[in-house]
Amino acid sequence: MISVAETLAVMPFPAIDPIAISIGPVDIRWYGLAYVVSILVGWWYARKIASTPRLWANDKPAMTVVDLDDFLLWAAIGIVLGGRIGFILFYDLPLYLADPTLIFEIWKGGMSFHGGITGTTIAMILFARKRGISMWSLFDVIATVCVTGLFLVRIANFINGELYGGLSDLPWAVVFPGQEPFARHPSQLYEAGLEGLLTGIVLAIVVFRFGALKRPGLVAGTFVSLYAISRIAVEFVRVPDVQVGYLLGTDWLTMGMVLSVPMLLLGLWAIWRANRLAARPA
Helix, strand or coil: CCCCHHHCCCCECCCCCCEEEEECCEEEEHHHHHHHHHHHHHHHHHHHHHCCHHHCHHHCCCCCHHHHHHHHHHHHHHHHHHHHHHHHHHHCHHHHHHCHHHHHCHHHCCCCHHHHHHHHHHHHHHHHHHHCCCHHHHHHHHHHHCHHHHHHHHHHHHHHCCCCECECCCCCCEECCCCCCCCECCHHHHHHHHHHHHHHHHHHHHHHCCCHHHCCCHHHHHHHHHHHHHHHHHHCCECCCCCCCCCCCCCCCCHHHHHHHHHHHHHHHHHHHHHHHHHCCC
16 A cells, blocks of 8 residues: 555646647647547658668559548548447446537547547558558558557647556656646556557558568557557556546456457457468468
C-alpha cells in the first residue's frame, strides 16, 4: 500500500492548455489536432510506401497513390465513427441513452481505439472490394502508418490530464490536476511509447528491411499483436474509466484488457496465415 507521504508531488503536471487555438467562440483542442495531424501524416507515409516498388512482391505495389488519396476520406470516417460508437457502446452507454445529444459532442473526448480500428477495418474492406485491390495489403499499409495516431492521441490524453495511472512513487510519476497531492503513473505516456513509438519502429524495420509487405497480412498481424500486448500491459497500471471500473469483481481486470485479448488472438492468426501462404509453392 502506497502511503500519502510516498505519493507527494514527484513531478508537477506541465501547464499545457488543452486548447491549442481559440478562434472567436471556437476552441481547437490538442486532442482534435492529434487526430487531424495523424491522418495527414499517415496519408503521406502510406503514399511513400505505395510508391516504393522494392517493398512489394515482384516490385509491384498492391495499390496506387491515387487509391490512398481516395481512401483518406474513408479512413477519417471510419476512425471517427468507429471510435465514437465504440466508446459509447463499451464505456458509457447509459449516459448517452439518457441524453443522445451528447453523442455529437466529440470535441469533449470520448473515443475508443478498439472502436476506431473496427471502423477503419470496415472502411478498408469496403474500399478494397470497391477498387479491386488486395484487402490484406491495404491492412498492412494502414497498420504501418496508424502508429502516428496512437502516439499523438496518447500525448493529447496526457495534456488533457485524463486516462492516468494508479498511485506511484517512481521518479517520473506525475501529479495530475484534481489528483493532488497524489502522484500517479503517466500511463498515457507509457501507451504513447509502447503502442506508438516502439510499435512504429518495429513495423518500419520489418517493412523497409525485411520486406514484410511481400507477405500480405504479416504487418497487420504484427501491429495488432504488438498493440494488444502493449495495451494489456499498461492496463495493469492505468486507472479504468470510473463509469466502468474493474470487471468481474476483480481489482485488475479492465475493459481494455477484455477488448485486447481477441485482438491478440486475431493478430497471431494473421501472422500464421501470412507465413503459411508464403510457404506454399507459387
